[in-house]
Amino acid sequence: MRFDLIVVGAGLCGATVAERAARQLGMSVLVVERRRHIAGNAYDEYDEHGLLIHRYGPHIFHTNSERVFHYLSQFTSWRIYQHRVRAMVDGQLVPLPVNLDTIAALYHVSVDEPRLQSLIQQDIMAVPRVENSRDVVMSRMGARVYEKIFKNYTKKQWGLNPEDLAPSVCGRIAIRMNRDDRYFTDRYQGIPSQGYTKMVERMLSHPNIHILLGTDFRELRGSIDYDTLVWTGPVDEYYDFRFGKLPYRSLSFQLAYHDSEFVQPVATINWPNEYDFTRVTEMKHLTGQFHSKTVLMYEFPQSDGDPYYPVPCDESQRLYLQYQTLARKEERVHFLGRLGTYQYYNMDQVVAQALHFVDTVLGR
Structure with missing residues (x-):
């Protein structure tokens, strides 16, 4: 051959x-x-209940590249979708990436935007040279945001302390001095209307x-x-x-089914400080599927298994x-x-x- x-x-x-x-x-x-x-890790399929599942964790397509978007659009139509994430911190859901509403919740204040910006500026630590992920967060968002949202989540996700990880890990996460609660701000965002597997099948x-x-x-x-x-x-x-x-981080998943239309207010809720799982995603928010049941996917980071990160x-x-x-x-x-x-x-x-x-x- x-x-x-x-x-x-x-x-x-x-x-x-x-x-x-x-x-x-x-x-x-x-x-x-x-x-x-x-379809690799973007593989999705209908389960025994008829719910469309992203088997290897949630995949949300987003890009600023017109070429990439139009290339893939040859093989799929799109469900226009903008991802929203919350973090469970001290019993309350706060927006991610960090924005002014996140800051207001963490500092237990309700004030105007200039005052919120001033609060976080006061908390920022001067870092002469950013050498790791802890430095990134401390120099951009301060100790309170670092301790409440990033420190323990990063340990769970990577199995390492933030100070042992490259700046690029936490540097991927934005901080917004406005109230935009979208997880991504790319020009093109969405989910293939019939799923990623169908799109790759056509490719x-x-x-x-x-x-x-x-x-x-x-x-x-x-x-x-x-x-x-x-x-x-x-x-x-x-x-x-x-x-x-080479070291990789892997994931294992647990599914929990509920006899209701929705359980979570948004697609994904991060759990930075409690439990062994890092985040929980409700698939129907992504797929837009109409179904009497819903499913939550719990993600557990681990060292062994298929290489993800x-x-x-x-x-x-x-x-x-x-x-x-x-x-x-x-x-x-x-x-x-x-x-x-x-x-x-x-x-x-x-x-x-x-x-x-x-x-x-x-x-x-």
């Missing part, structure tokens, strides 16, 4: 490369996926694309000829963990650089996506990366 291109991984990154290579460049493509389904529906599910590519090495290989799995796995395993700390970066050195020497193999490049990318970022790769590498 011979293919112009083999893509390892059928998530959004791999599907984008495969679709563009087949449709735009006329390549013969083999997609190899270890799981028994396509991969091309006669030049062949798909092998439930297959570990390492078992195929030597038996299939190809010109180019795109690897979207963990980069350390490709090299058989030559320098040791590269751990951004100095030790992991030093280890990754060793694998990156090997990867840069490859002529026919290219590493893409969150796991292939050990970067905490959003969905739109991996699609943009894949489109750029096809333009600049395959397109030549």
